[in-house]
Amino acid sequence: MGRSPCCTKVGLQRGPWSSKEDTLLTNYIQEHGEGQWRSLPSKAGLLRCGKSCRLRWMNYLRPGIKRGNITPDEEDLITRLHSLLGNRWSLIAGRLPGRTDNEIKNHWNTHLLKKLKNSGIEPKIHKPSTKCLKEDTKNAGIETKKHKRSTKCPKEKSQSTEPETGITRRRTKKEKKDDVNAKNTEGSDTKTLHIPKPIRVSSAFSRSNSLDSLLSAASPGDDRFDIKMDSLLLPLFRA
DNA sequence: AAATTCGTCAACCGCGCTGTT
DNA sequence: TAACAGCGCGGTTGACGAATT
Structure with a gap:
């Protein structure tokens, strides 16, 4: 369009x-x-x-916006909701009064991700980190836009596109992350799987931020219901 | 003390959806 | 039905202060 x-x-x-x-x-x-x-x-x-x-x-x-001081209870709730919903920050935020999707997303990326990793849990799947779980993750229905964007030309950034000059420069976080990813996949025999076109679950039903509305928007027998159940509950059943 | 690296988070970007014409 | 406008979302960036070397 x-x-x-x-x-x-x-x-x-x-x-x-x-x-x-x-x-x-x-x-x-x-x-x-x-x-x-x-x-x-x-x-x-x-x-x-x-x-x-x-x-x-x-x-x-x-x-009514709360700033900072995310409590351990809230962290726990975020972690549990993330295991259900994946990176659907707006839905997660909808269950945390006064918290915004941006704040939760930031807190997840800066604090909770590390916490989970330190305790030996693979944050994306909320299970102990093992190589063999990789394919389960991809089938679990938790999908991000990143896959859809992978074919796009990367945006030009003056800092990150600097040619090799031998001069030390500050690396962007993305570059660092890419390094880690490269290390993790180095020598890996993980197969490339065909991933169905990602479905934006929240939009498939309504634009409401409410998890309740999401859960009640479709009924059994409806295709959307199956998609929803796969997306939300499969990770739990596999646990 | 200066330089470098790291951590945090506010803000931006681009995509895809819905609603309207 | 196509074209468009508006909006919401999630991923990413980059400025800035803190920590480390």
Whole structure:
């Protein structure tokens, strides 16, 4: 489908938000409500794109947002939900009042991932890490967009595309991760499996963030139900 | 003290979906 | 039914402070 850029980037402010911008956005939304993100910036007097405004509101300015101090209970819940849902951060966030998908995603990537690895658990499948589990993971229905994007040309980044000069430079985290992945697969005889086109489960039913709505949206016998059950419950049955 | 590396997280990017025309 | 607009999502980046060398 035809798709125009979300905004013309010329003349728009980027980077961290100032308190003045926060105030403008908050005031506007309090007066007019959420939505119409595309036209919101000009109406609110902001030099930001609509997406940026939405993100700022959803993650930081919205009333009831908790910041930091994720409790052990919350961590436990995140871990369990991740074992059920995979990287569906918005669904996971929906079960944690006051937490945003972005915060949970960050916390997962920076804290929980390490924690699980340190305790010998493969975070992606929530089982003890063993080589033979690789194929189970791929069949478990937990799929990410990364696979879909793998054919795209990588975005040009001045830092990461620097030619070999012999000069030490700071490596991006992606490069580091790629190194680890390369090491892990080195000498591996893991076969490339055909993976069916990933299905975005949340969108297959509704845009609600609610796990309950996801679970109740389809009924047994419905194709969508089978997909949903595979996606959500197979990892548990295999445990 | 300076240089380098690491860790964190706010923000950006691009894709795909739904709704509307 | 195609084209488009708007939105939400998940992956990734990069700035910045902390820790280490």
